Amino acid sequence: MNEEVDAVVIGSGPNGLVAANLLADAGWDVLVLEAQGSPGGAVRTAEITAPGFRNDLYSAFYPLGLGSPVLNGLELERHGLRWCHAPSVLAHVFPDDRVALLSREVDVTAKSVGAFAHSDADAWYAEFEAWQRVRTAVLNSLLRPFPPVRAGASLLRAVGVGDALRLTRLLTLPVRRLGEERFAGEGARILLAGNTMHTDLGPDQAGGAGFGWLLAMLGQEVGNPVPEGGASALTAALVSRLNSAGGRVVCDSRVSSVLHARGVAVGVRVGDTLVRARRAVIADVPAPVLYMDLVGAAALPQRLIDDLSRFQYDNATIKVDWALSSPVPWTNSEAGSAGTVHLGGDMNGLAAAANDVACQRIPRNPFLVMGQMTTSDPTRSPAGTESAWAYTHVPRGAKWTDDRLRRRADRVEQIIEERAPGFRSLIVGRSVAGPDQLEAGNASLVEGSINAGTAAIHQQLVFRPVPGLGRADTPFDRLYLANASAWPGGGVHGAAGANAARAALARHGRAGEVYRMVVQGAHRAIYS
Structure with missing residues (x-):
């Protein structure tokens, strides 16, 4: 049976669900179509x-979620969401077993980095004070539609032209350089660099400092929170809120194409079913998938096809999950208090691992991001045990047989064992997911790309996903990109979904025809 609604949302990841909620709040009849058997995209638990x-x-961890004005505005706590925190936010374990510790207590963080260089304690206080002056303007600039006119004006009022320019310079630096300019010791520097490595940028790539600084300062302010009961609790809250506003989510419904006529998106096809969209089609899928697979190359301007051929995904990923009979036996006990643990060497070690991946080599000494989930949320496993995971980046395009994945997981465990002797003896269950398994579970994780596109500066701002407006609007009227491959990129903050919803609402607002003409004129100039 064919159906007609105001808006169809393709994909029930957090961006898709945020877009659906905002449209439902505006009184639109919204239908979310999810290919998998359960909603959530990359926010799911099992x-x-x-x-x-x-x-x-x-x-697993959501500092951008708790810090996001988008998600905060949805008041998801009213729908059952509860945030939990580990005693400490993040521990970076050096090869000599020293630990740089990030805590929500700034005094604790300052003491930790001060142990590496005495002057860094005061330098950390100063850095965090600077963050607090600009944090609202920075988050609004990053998580609101581009260009951030209002947020930029707010930043200028807060710090003045000179410091606004200095902040802009900070965001473009390699993270190694930022650490050298601000801190004397390895501790503070590695906290910044380790956070940068959550992207596909190494310590020496331009733009990495912005990510490392943002995540470190958010960690200092809001921690690395997790939803009580699992990541799925965040999805459940978004779905509950949507249902209460009259929206719907239908799973096991893979969209095969976006229907369009004379440059206007009019609906989607799901198997033999057509779903007509009176006002908007919102796509929470990667940009190349939307344009090349769902819309079809035959309907696209050649210049857009050329740009999409140059779209760069971030690195592939391998993730290992464990059930442990007891907490991880770190030789440095400070690591045991942290929800997130970084392993992989000093600054040069991180750079070497990043360079290996860039050179299509599997790192012998990879950088690991590890999560101690029961330490963060006691509901995750039986008392006295630990639910844990670690992931590492690998080059795209490599073939991962079951045996090769097993050997890579063994190497990950060996690295942890070096800093936590006896770790492997605690394993009562293990699950390994390589790039193919990650993509099979969520098609938006193309070849295990967890950030829907590189974080490098050539694919940010007006260049994300391709040279254009840096907005959710597409060359097709009433079709909007809500995926992390659009600005502002990866992370569970809902901004790309909110931007798509706002664009759709503006298109059908009082000045809707003017909005349409401006957007179409801009796209003609870019792609003609």
Whole structure:
């Protein structure tokens, strides 16, 4: 049976669900279509290692979520969301077993980095004070539609032209350089660099400082929070809110094409079913998938096809989940208090691992991001045990047989064992997901790309996903890109979904025809 609604949302990841919620709040009839059997995209939880152990299948920690004005504005706590925190936010474990510790207590962080260089304690206080002056303007600039006119004006009022320019310079620096300019010791520098490595940027790539600084300062302010009960609790809250506003989510409904006529998106096809969209089609899928697969190359301007051929995904990923019979036996106990643990060497070690991946080599000494989930949220596994995971980046395009994945997981465990002797003896269950498995579980994780596109500066701002407006609007009227491959990129903050919803609402507002003409004129100038 064919159906007609105001808006169809393709994909029930957090961006798709945020867009659906905002449109439903405006009184639109909204239908979300999800290809998988459960909603959430990369925000899902399941028992995949052992009974009673809840493992987040993809994303796990959400500093951008708790810090996001978009998600905060949805008041998801009214729909059951509860945030939990580990005693400490992040521990970077050096090869000599020293630990640089990030805590929500700034005094604790300052003491930790001060142990590496005495002057860095005061330098960390100063850095965090600077963050607090600009944080609202910075987050609004990053998480609102481009260009950030209002947020930019707010920043100028807060710090003046000179410091606004200095902040802009900071965001473009390599993170190694930022650490050298601001801090004397390895501790503070590695906290910044380790956070940068959550992207596909190494310590020496331009633009990496912005990510490392943002995540470190957010960690200092809001921590690395996790939803009580698992990542799926965040999805459940978004779905509950949407249902209460009259929206719907239908799973096991893979969209095969976007229907369009004379440059206007009019609906989608799901198997033999047509769903007509009176006002908007919102796509929470990667830009190349939307344009080349769902819209079709035959309908696209050649210049857009050329630009899409140059779209760069971020690195592939391998993730290992464990059920452990007891907490990780770190030789440095400070690591045991942290929800997130970084392993992989000093600054040069991180640079070497990043260079290996860039050169299409599998790192012998990879950088690991590790999550101690029961330490963060005691509901994740039985008392006295630990639900844990680690992921590492690998080059795209490599073939990962089951045996090769097993050997890479063994190497990950060996690295942890070096800093936590006895770790492997605690394993009662393990699950390994390589690039193919990650993509099979969520088609938006193309070849295990977890950020929907490189974080490099050539694919940010007006260049994300391709040279254009840096907005959710597409060359097709009433079709909007809500995926992390659009600005502002990866992270569970809902901004790309909110930007798409706002664009759709503006298109159908009082000045809707003017909005349409401006957008279409801009796209003609770019792609003609």
